[in-house]
Amino acid sequence: MNLSIFFEPLNEDVFAALNKPRTLGAYITRFVSKFPDWRSADIAILGVNETRGRGETNEQDNPAASPARVVRKKLYNLNKGSGRCRIVDLGNLRPGINLEDTYLRLKEIVELLISHNTIPVIIGGSHDLEYGQYMGYEHLDRVVNMVTVDSSVDMTEDEDAPANKRQLRQILMHEPNYLFSLGQIGYQSYLVEPEVMATLEKLHFEAYRVGEVHRNIQEMEPVVRLADLLTFDISAIRFQDAPGYQPANPFGLTGEEACQLCWYAGMSDTLTSLGIYEYEPELDERELTAATIATMIWYFIEGYYHRKNEIDFSSSKFTKYAVAFNEEPDRMTFYKSRQSEKWWLEVESLSNEKGSRIVPCSYEDYLQAINGEVPNRWILTQARIG
Known part of the structure; x- marks a missing residue:
């Protein structure tokens, strides 16, 4: 064109x-x-x-x-x-x-x-x-x-x-x-x-x-x-x-x-x-x-021009954190970039067919999770995934 x-x-x-x-x-x-x-x-x-x-x-x-x-x-x-x-x-x-x-x-x-x-x-x-x-x-x-x-x-x-x-x-x-x-x-x-x-x-x-x-x-x-x-x-x-x-x-x-x-x-x-x-x-x-x-x-x-190209969460650029819960969800997974120190959260779908999504989050979300609280960002994302 x-x-x-x-x-x-x-x-x-x-x-x-x-x-x-x-x-x-x-x-x-x-x-x-x-x-x-x-x-x-x-x-x-x-x-x-x-x-x-x-x-x-x-x-x-x-x-x-x-x-x-x-x-x-x-x-x-x-x-x-x-x-x-x-x-x-x-x-x-x-x-x-x-x-x-x-x-x-x-x-x-x-x-x-x-x-x-x-x-x-x-x-x-x-x-x-x-x-x-x-x-x-x-x-x-x-x-x-x-x-x-x-x-x-x-x-x-x-x-x-x-x-x-x-x-x-x-x-x-x-x-x-x-x-x-x-x-x-x-x-x-x-x-x-x-x-x-x-x-x-x-x-x-x-x-x-x-x-x-x-x-x-x-x-x-x-x-x-x-x-x-x-x-x-x-x-x-x-x-x-x-x-x-x-x-x-x-x-x-x-x-x-x-x-x-x-x-x-x-x-x-x-x-x-x-x-x-x-x-x-x-x-x-x-x-x-x-x-x-x-x-x-x-x-x-x-x-x-300061982008870090942080999209591959399986790479060594990220540290993975798993937080256990007594109720649903029984576990919550976070990723932290070793380069930028930014955080992401993996949200599981209620339907096995739809898999999961990894969405940006903050350190505050991680602190909430380790204190036993489900972050609001996790709740909203799961509701949209269905």
Whole structure:
């Protein structure tokens, strides 16, 4: 497939001054006149100036309204981190005739990129674009795990609500259904209907309030490490650190916490796409939000180049721990990486036909087990396996 037909090239005049020798801008190959060789890249950046999911009309004739444009100016000016840097910028996706067309275009692009082991980093656009990002995994013929960082849970049943308030419902109703787990990080209880939280609980999905993230962000690392795709709604970040969204929210994650979550995502051996949505440049007077997003992407890139390739649990890279119980389960198996010191938990299925799954966990889960308590992560995973 010729990907270039889906993208608008970047205006080189905007980025001409951003090629300082040690900055990312000097290392990222971008689409100006020639489409970059994305097949040999580790990460591909793409902008999606699609806002119809918010109930707006796309401002396609105003390049300055593109969220990705402002973020790029900040990102390209950041100094390159350690290690190699094989990154391309594909430009901005041409929106479809209607919103569904944009979803399908995004699906095709995500599908093609991840099939060639290139990670798409999507800068949107409204949060409903995560539906197109999610559909890009349909071809894998396996279940996938998704994590979304948001101050609310976009799962309303109101058909009159904007698309960016109901895309999680679209994902749950999508056929074929290949969603194994959903992790919701940073929600604020007063912004979420109790019925929505009851639905997440019924489906055995994980949900963490913003206060839980503040208290122990390290416990979010296994949640993110499980994910195949991560989506980030900028409204999850407090207004002081990211004012470029509406309505304004004085509470939420700090910019530092957002960067930490992106570092976790970059470090994860299983995560293959990142989407950052709901940035509105016209509300970002001093471009503080753009700087926050650019730094989040920088940490994601750094995390990626620090991956450990920890996927073979039978290798000598892991130490195996067996914890005995008096009741069901009679035994619980943990794995600890000798290199990164991260933990995993093996969860047995109730059905012998379905085998077991090894999922990321924390040291706290192991401590619970040796104290005779069954970790909640084990209970939720077994319930999803069936």
